[in-house]
Amino acid sequence: MRLPDFILANLEPILQAWEDFADTLKTPGADLDRVGLRDHAEQMLRAIVLDLRTTQTVQEQIAKAQGMAPQSEEETPAETHAMTRLMAGFSIDQMVSEYRALRTSVLSQWLNQVKHGTTLEIDDMNRFHEAIDQALAESIASYSRAVEASRNVFLGILGHDLRTPLGAILLGADMLRCSPTLDKRGTRVATQIYTSVRRASQIVGDLLDLTRSQMGPGIPVKRTPIDLAPLCERIVEEIRAFHPHADILFEAQSPATGAFDGPRMEQVFSNIISNAVQHGAVQSPITVRLSAAAETVLFTVHNHGNPIPAEVLPFIFNPMGRFSQRSATEPSPAEGLGLGLFIASEIVTAHHGEIQVESDPASGTVFRVTVPVR
Numbered sequence: 001m002r003l004p005d006f007i008l009a010n011l012e013p014i015l016q017a018w019e020d021f022a023d024t025l026k027t028p029g030a031d032l033d034r035v036g037l038r039d040h041a042e043q044m045l046r047a048i049v050l051d052l053r054t055t056q057t058v059q060e061q062i063a064k065a066q067g068m069a070p071q072s073e074e075e076t077p078a079e080t081h082a083m084t085r086l087m088a089g090f091s092i093d094q095m096v097s098e099y100r101a102l103r104t105s106v107l108s109q110w111l112n113q114v115k116h117g118t119t120l121e122i123d124d125m126n127r128f129h130e131a132i133d134q135a136l137a138e139s140i141a142s143y144s145r146a147v148e149a150s151r152n153v154f155l156g157i158l159g160h161d162l163r164t165p166l167g168a169i170l171l172g173a174d175m176l177r178c179s180p181t182l183d184k185r186g187t188r189v190a191t192q193i194y195t196s197v198r199r200a201s202q203i204v205g206d207l208l209d210l211t212r213s214q215m216g217p218g219i220p221v222k223r224t225p226i227d228l229a230p231l232c233e234r235i236v237e238e239i240r241a242f243h244p245h246a247d248i249l250f251e252a253q254s255p256a257t258g259a260f261d262g263p264r265m266e267q268v269f270s271n272i273i274s275n276a277v278q279h280g281a282v283q284s285p286i287t288v289r290l291s292a293a294a295e296t297v298l299f300t301v302h303n304h305g306n307p308i309p310a311e312v313l314p315f316i317f318n319p320m321g322r323f324s325q326r327s328a329t330e331p332s333p334a335e336g337l338g339l340g341l342f343i344a345s346e347i348v349t350a351h352h353g354e355i356q357v358e359s360d361p362a363s364g365t366v367f368r369v370t371v372p373v374r
Helices: 003-009 011-024 034-038 041-052 058-065 077-087 092-114 122-177 184-215 228-242 262-279 319-324 339-350
Strands: 224-227 248-252 257-260 286-292 296-303 354-360 364-372
Touching: 003 011, 003 041, 003 092, 003 122, 011 034, 011 041, 011 092, 041 077, 041 122, 077 092, 077 122, 092 122, 122 184, 184 339, 224 228, 228 248, 228 257, 228 262, 228 286, 228 296, 257 262, 257 364, 262 286, 262 296, 262 339, 262 364, 339 354, 339 364
Parallel strands: 248 286
Antiparallel strands: 224 257, 286 296, 296 364, 354 364
């Protein structure tokens, strides 16, 4: 008996084996009933049977093996199965294990009949593996897309809901620290609260920018004619006030006038300079330069200290990549989420500019931002 015929003839025993295995997987949600445990297994098996019975050229087989099979415009049973398993609390590892169990169940039952005289069709087995792999790839992709979308929505809601209470605390702390009735100790405590809440507000803003960049076309910018030199100087003075130990040298060779989003460019200046203060050597100065040419504005920040590790450097503007590459150099809790450089990179890209970094023990670390004036 050919494998597709065997699957249809033994659909119930195969589905029962799927149900029994799914029942062993412990999830945080409520226990699933018989229908929930079987979910879309029957539709997937029937889709596999249809695939096995479809004539396939050698080129089509190679394309499928390389993950380049034609994509269906409609949602496949495997994609729907991933969504229902996610909603039921299955982890992606548990969902993948279901496919391993399904593969084993079908082949073990079929090969058991082969032992009793049924002809073994090797091509059927190869096609079955391809079909299972295709269904598994569809499920993983659907599961990952859903997790990514839910994470972005969660971050957006979290950031939006946190802004109002943080704004109220920030305003209250600012009023307290400027109050003439407070003693020196009270003023110091109010200033600490103000500084901490301001930092928390910046983190929330970065989370919202991260969500915007991943859910849409990127961070939006509103260009207006503006001189970046006063903005950059104000950011330098602000960071000097918050980090009195830092020796920050500022050089602006000429007015840097062009069409820019001023508040967004302030984020670029603040994030890159703050990064240099955080990671640079305390005893060495940090040099901030801003210069303008006919078509571009150049902003550079140079600091000495430990260089950026070579394995991290290619991912320095990607927070997820940076964390995944740090097995040998784990970040300390003080490093935070690492969103500052990512946000700076997205803003520069939105201005059609370019951001680069060079780092070595001899010359230190230099971040270089080039933005067109038009």
